Amino acid sequence: MSTTTILVVLVLLVVCGSAALQFYTYRALTLIIGERKREREAFERAVASGKPVELPVMSVSRGQGPTVSDVEETQKLKVVSPLAPRPPFPAPMVGDLTVKQWMIHAYLNDNIWARFVDSFYVRASSSPFVAPLFADKDMADIKRKFLATLLIMCDKGVDEHAAATLIDKHLHLNMSEAAYDATMNALEETLVQYRVPEETIGQFVPMIDYFRDEMVAA
Numbered sequence: 001m002s003t004t005t006i007l008v009v010l011v012l013l014v015v016c017g018s019a020a021l022q023f024y025t026y027r028a029l030t031l032i033i034g035e036r037k038r039e040r041e042a043f044e045r046a047v048a049s050g051k052p053v054e055l056p057v058m059s060v061s062r063g064q065g066p067t068v069s070d071v072e073e074t075q076k077l078k079v080v081s082p083l084a085p086r087p088p089f090p091a092p093m094v095g096d097l098t099v100k101q102w103m104i105h106a107y108l109n110d111n112i113w114a115r116f117v118d119s120f121y122v123r124a125s126s127s128p129f130v131a132p133l134f135a136d137k138d139m140a141d142i143k144r145k146f147l148a149t150l151l152i153m154c155d156k157g158v159d160e161h162a163a164a165t166l167i168d169k170h171l172h173l174n175m176s177e178a179a180y181d182a183t184m185n186a187l188e189e190t191l192v193q194y195r196v197p198e199e200t201i202g203q204f205v206p207m208i209d210y211f212r213d214e215m216v217a218a
């Protein structure tokens with residue numbers, strides 16, 4: 001209900017209604033306005049805290065404002081806080097080495113990342129949420145491109161342009177949260193399998209959270 005409508009209702013009641021009716025209408029309207037103010041303040045506090053927040057549910061009035069399906073759609077939307085980390089993301093490090101260099105040195109093997117990608121794809125495709133996404137795809141081609149991208153991420157990090165390109169290449173998949181999480185769990189488990197230090201794995205988190213917000217279908 002808009003402020004103008006509230007004022008018109010009040011004026012009509014002052015002119016035509018009984019004192020009791022005027023009092024209860026006034027109380028009802030101030031309660032509604034107070035509740036909205038509290039919701040808005042809680043929302044602003046949540047945004048200021050820097051965490052992603054759900055939009056508050058809007059009440060639906062008949063014949064105006066959002067429809068029920070608008071509200072359901074709105075509830076699915078996530079507002080990403082302006083304080084959430086964004087690209088550029090630096091390369092995850094192990095001491096002075098980027099994780100790409102560290103792995104090659106640690107295993108004395110130039111081919112270690114290709115093996116890493118094989119292990120990762122076996123894990124990821126064992127998820128029933130992920131497997132259908134790769135059905136009928138040229139896996140050798142995807143793995144090669146994934147390896148190239150992962151190596152750049154793990155050596156140079158991710159800049160705005162690289163992030164936007166990567167997101168663009170995944171949007172047509174309409175990826176579910178479950179598929180995204182299963183893939184990223186597979187990535188984390190593979191990093192653990194290859195003995196990448198826990199602290200370094202932790203440095204992947206901002207990248208992973210950023211891509212989650214951008215790649216997962218709303």
Ligand code: HEM
Nearest residue numbers: 130133134137142145146149150169173175179180183184
């Ligand atoms: C986390 C959830 C992810 C899922 C479920 C996923 C799934 C897929 C699928 C199904 C394709 C094939 C798309 C097609 O050919 O139609 C693909 C392509 C690709 N993915 Fe991902 N992906 C994910 C994240 C990532 C990340 C984090 C990277 C970065 C290393 C990445 C790198 C690539 C690359 C480079 C391609 C090839 C794109 C091209 O054709 O040029 N993906 N991915």
